[in-house]
Amino acid sequence: MLRVFVRKILAALNKVCYGISRVWLLIPVLFFWATRGVWLNMEASPRLTDSYLGVTFLAELLFVIAIVYLFLRDKILQGCLAIFVGVLMLFSSGVTGLALQSAPTSFAEEHPIPKGLVYDKPKKEGEDLEMDVNPSDSATFLQVRNGSQGGIYEYSFFYPELPEGTIWLECYEVTENLLLSGSRIKKVSSQEVNGTKQFSCLIKNKSFTIYEGDWGDCYAARIEVWFKDKQGQKRKLLEKVYGVQGWMR
Numbered sequence: 001m002l003r004v005f006v007r008k009i010l011a012a013l014n015k016v017c018y019g020i021s022r023v024w025l026l027i028p029v030l031f032f033w034a035t036r037g038v039w040l041n042m043e044a045s046p047r048l049t050d051s052y053l054g055v056t057f058l059a060e061l062l063f064v065i066a067i068v069y070l071f072l073r074d075k076i077l078q079g080c081l082a083i084f085v086g087v088l089m090l091f092s093s094g095v096t097g098l099a100l101q102s103a104p105t106s107f108a109e110e111h112p113i114p115k116g117l118v119y120d121k122p123k124k125e126g127e128d129l130e131m132d133v134n135p136s137d138s139a140t141f142l143q144v145r146n147g148s149q150g151g152i153y154e155y156s157f158f159y160p161e162l163p164e165g166t167i168w169l170e171c172y173e174v175t176e177n178l179l180l181s182g183s184r185i186k187k188v189s190s191q192e193v194n195g196t197k198q199f200s201c202l203i204k205n206k207s208f209t210i211y212e213g214d215w216g217d218c219y220a221a222r223i224e225v226w227f228k229d230k231q232g233q234k235r236k237l238l239e240k241v242y243g244v245q246g247w248m249r
Contacts, residue, residue, distance in 0.1 A: 020062055021069030024078070028085050031059035035092055042100055049100075050211075056096075060089060107246060108217035111173050119220050119241040122146045122153060129156040135199040142225055142240050147207060150215035151247025155189070157203040157225055159237060164195040165229040167203055167237075171210060174220040174241060181211045213246025220244075 020027075037052035063086055070079035113119070123129065123145035134140045141158045157167060168190035171180040189208040196202065213219060225238040 017065050017069050018073075021066045021073060021075075024063065024066035024070065024082055027059050027063045027066060028089060031056055031063070031089055032092070034059060035096055038096055039099070056093065060093070063089065107213040108219040111175050111178075111219045113218065113220045113243065114175060117174070117220055117241070119243050120144075121243050129154070129205065130201070133158050135160070138238060139240070142223065142238055144223065144240075144242055147209075149247060150245045151211065151213065152207065152209050153244070154205050154207050155203065155223075156201060156205060157238075158199065158201050159196075160199045161197050162193070162195065162202065162227065162237075163229050164193065165227055166190055166192050167225060167227050169208060170224045170226055171244075172222045172224070173212070174222050178212075180221060181209065185210070209247050210244050211247055213244070215245055215247075218243045218245050 034052045034055035038049055038056065041048040041052065063082070067079060067082045067086060070082055123143065125146045125148065127145055129143040129145055132140055133143065135158075142155065143157075144153050144155045147153050155169065168186045171185050172178060173180060185208050189206060191203055191206060193202045210221065220241055221244045222239055222241050224236055226234060227237050228234045
């Protein structure tokens with residue numbers, strides 16, 4: 001039974017790959033359309049940029065499959081032409097990657113820190129995150145420090161009695177309440193914690209990245225600590241405003 005099932009799966013995959021090789025000319029069109037989307041949005045919308053990047057990576061994978069199957073079908077001339085187009089795609093990807101590394105955004109400029117706003121600054125890279133924690137002061141329960149590059153941060157979280165569950169972060173720009181970095185921060189900052197009966201460190205030195213903005217350009221972000229218990233009940237444990245910057249690819 002298992003062998004028959006595997007054979008059917010492999011046969012189906014072979015048909016799909018064969019079909020991809022028959023429409024290989026459409027794949028570069030998809031790639032360059034997505035690349036255009038990256039260039040048009042790299043300064044204005046990191047989320048759209050990442051979506052278009054995902055399409056370019058998919059197109060490159062499909063194109064490799066198409067080239068292999070062109071040669072398996074003895075389409076030598078088409079295969080050689082596809083290789084030439086593939087080189088152009090790789091060159092385009094390299095140029096786009098370099099542009100993304102240095103592409104400025106206007107996010108911080110468009111969201112200046114309001115005058116008079118009280119906010120914290122992340123600790124310096126390598127600084128002790130437990131140094132200023134005070135069990136009697138909830139404002140110290142969340143500690144954030146800079147990581148190896150701008151926009152990359154580490155956090156530790158301390159809390160009194162808490163049942164077993166999951167803790168994660170959500171970040172929002174304060175002036176327009178914009179969710180920062182979509183669901184990515186929630187995913188990378190999430191951690192299951194054991195129940196505790198006393199004040200303790202629940203999260204230690206966990207990394208997360210804020211993508212909106214540029215290195216050196218700060219804006220105000222509200223970092224919220226959320227908790228979900230084993231019964232599925234959610235609640236916000238703490239929020240704290242920090243001056244942050246975005247990670248430049």
